[in-house]
Amino acid sequence: MYHRTMAPNSRVNPVTVVGASIIVATAAVGTLAGVELGVLSLQAAVPGVIGAGLIAYGWFRADGVVGSKRWTVLKWTVAGLLAFTVLGAWFGEMAARPETSISLSITGSLSVGAALGTVIGVYAARIRRTNELLAETVTELEAANDRLERKNEQLDQFVDIASHDLRNPVNVAQGRLEIAREEFDSEHLETTDDALTRMNTLINDLVSLTKAGDQIEEVVPVDLGAVSRSAWGSVETKDASLTVETDGDIYADESRLRQVLENLFRNAIQHGGEDVTVTVGLLAEGFYVQDTGAGIPDDLRGQVLEDGVTTGGDGVGLGLSIVEQIATAHGWKIAVEQSAEGGARFEFVGVKSPE
Known part of the structure; x- marks a missing residue:
């Protein structure tokens, strides 16, 4: 069933509707009452001002909450209407009896107003305190975010300096080795x-581990097969072989996709043996990389993408963590499965492809 709803920021909302209803009802009752104009103006002044005030508030100040929670607003409107119907009937009955005291009736009216004001004040105090706590939380979060940004900048600087200082002696050692x-x-x-x-x-x-997550640049249609073959050529493959079972395109940052494939290829060769066969293919909503190696133990499949987790060999468990970071930056999900040959199979889902 189709229900018409009010737009979140619509000026036609429960507040303006109630205000207009008050004015219309006051005018109708005043007309039917047949009282003199002066008396009508005096008695209709308060409800008229209240109705106009509600219309003005709903028109200029009410936010999206009023529209989206209109039934809550109307529920309390009806509750207030019923409550004051009872009170109005009581005051009318008291005023109609000649033996009753006008002073006591006024006192009763004032007590209702005081009680209502007290309840509103309590809720206003609670709302004010909640706003203060929210403001404090926002301030703390902003400060924490600033600290985090500074730490990230320091981490990037450390990685750049450390990698430079580490590469220099390695390069010297390789030169001496030759x-x-x-x-x-x-x-x-x-x-x-x-x-x-x-x-x-x-x-x-x-x-790569420190920078892969936030360096997705341009996502464009990429030939998965071509990038797979290029990445394979960048890896020391020994006697391993690559099978590409696709000529389709996917949307990706090409350099980051290449890095994903290189890490998966190295992982397959390192853990699957020098003569392992690696296969790359498309899925309905993504792609997969699988091998014919020994596979990943069941108890490690849910952890193998985490930092420092390895299934053995000389690795330190960073390659697959990098793969997971790059996939997350693309908005992809990774499922770690077993291939038909018993090896490892990595399925990337949520990958968009050209129509």
């Missing part, structure tokens, strides 16, 4: 080269 290879041959040189290569990879992972 000279040593020209002078003599030793199995220790190969071990040293592996260690230096691993050090470079670790430095790159640390830099």
Whole structure:
């Protein structure tokens, strides 16, 4: 069933409707009462002013809450109407009896007004205190956000400096290693080269881990197959092989997508063996990367994307964490499954593609 609703910021809201109703009702009752104009003006002054005030408030000051919570407003309007109907009948009855005291009737009227004002005052005090607490919370959150921004800036500076200072000695060591290879041959040189290569990879992972989450630049249609082959060429694949089962496009930051694929390819080769086969393909709403390796144990599938979690080998558990950060920055979700061959399968969902 279709229900017509008031726009959140509409000037036609419960407050203006009630105000207009008061004026209309006062005019109708005054006309039917048949009293003199002077008496009518005197008796209609208060409800007329109240009605006009409500219309003005609803027209100029009422916010979206009034429109969206109109039934709450109208419920309390009806409750107030019923309450004062009873009080009005009582006051009318008292005024009609010649033996009653006008002073007591006035006292009763004043007591109702005082009680109503007290209740409104209590709620006003509560609302004021709530607003004060909200203001304090906002101030604290703004201060915490400023501190967080400063810490992030310091972290970025630290990473830049640390990576530069770490790369310099590694580069020097690699240069010396090449000279040593020209002078003599030793199995220790190969071990040293592996260690230096691993050090470079670790430095790159640390830099990516701190910056991957907030550096999604331009999201454009990207050829998943072409980027997969390019990323494969950047990884030391040994005897491993790549199968691309797609020629479709997806929306992504190409450089970040390439980084995702490179990390997944390295992970597959590191944990799946030098002759592992890696496959990339499209899903209905995303894509997948799977391998023919040993797979990921069931108890680690829910944790493998976290920092420092590894299934063994020489890794330190940063590569898949970087993958998760980049996917999150794109708005993608990752499901870690088992491939048909028993290896690892990473499914990326929520990925948009050109129509």
